[in-house]
Amino acid sequence: MFDAVLLRFSGYALLSHTIEELFYSINSVHVLMEIVQISDMHIGSMFKQDAFDVLVREINNLEPDAILVTGDLTDEGLLSQFERARSEIQKFKCNNKIVLAGNHDYRHTGYLLFKKFFQTKQVYELDDDVIIMTLGTARPDRDEGEVGYRQNKWMFTTLSQYDGKTKIVAMHHHLIGIPDTGTDKIIILDAGDTLMACLQAKVDLVLCGHKHRPWSWKLGSLEIAYAGTASSERFRGFFENAYNIIRIENRIIQVDIKIVGGKRMALNSLVTDYANEGFRQRNEV
Secondary structure, three states, X not given: OOOOOEEEEOOEEEEOOOHHHHHHHHHOOOOEEEEEEEOOOOEOOOEOHHHHHHHHHHHHHHOOOEEEEEOOOEOOOOHXXXXXXXXXXXXXXXOOEEEEOOOHHHOOOHHHHHHHHOOOOOEEEOOOOEEEEEOOOOEOOEOOEOOOHHHHHHHHHHHXXXXXXXXXXEOOOOOOOOOOOOOOOOOEOOHHHHHHHHHHOOOOEEEEOOOOOOEEEEEOOEEEEEOOOOOEOOOOXXXXXXXXXXXXXXXXXXXXXXXXXXXXXXXXXXXXXXXXXXXXXXXXX
16 A cells, blocks of 8 residues: 555656655645844834834835734833834734833833734734744833733743644843843843743743843743844944844744844844853953
8 A cells, every 4th residue: 555656657667655755745844934023113202214114124025924023112102102103013014913012111101002002912823833922021100020920820821731832922021131231120020930930831932122132042942032122222232223033944943133224144143242252352361
């Protein structure tokens, strides 16, 4: 039954695939997915319209499966800023637009406005293999973030149901400090508990914004990727507008940074270059 079948046509012998080979070929079709993460647009006095217009063209040409906005769409959480933010985000030609709130969005009762302009679910099943979970870390009129016991417990319980899938968690605030960003007082208050919940739930990737500094940390199988500011002048340690591109193929995740109007490279190359530069400077002393 599983023997190869010999076919003869026009004098040529063609050896067909065995049934086993055909079965393997059908079931080994790999899944390729691209997700774009933009963060910290900061629509207000420091918003750069020209940079955002270039970013929109680049992302629309990329045709990603999802666009994830990890907070601080506005600078002050004002009605006019939310109206403009909605208009700008509508320029993206993507069906899956996932928008999270940042601490700036929750200023001046912006926490009430955000829900009127952007409805965000907590779990997105992009296909049979990729899960995105959003965590709310912003609190009204507070710069520091918090996940909270109940949300951490819910994250662990929910993601435990998706074993065998690629698990991505998105939030605004950063979980671990980043170089060249000044004092680190504005962090997630329960960052340790949140990291533990991510590790226990076997999360593959955490996406953050907030500090405007592209960076990446690895904790075993968990990667934490930070996006820079997409379209504002609020730079810290990295003086280019940028966004992240997440490529997933056969459950292997590659996170790239894309400079707006510039080159694309692996996000972890920033860490490697930074470490090598520090090593070189120490050796020169």
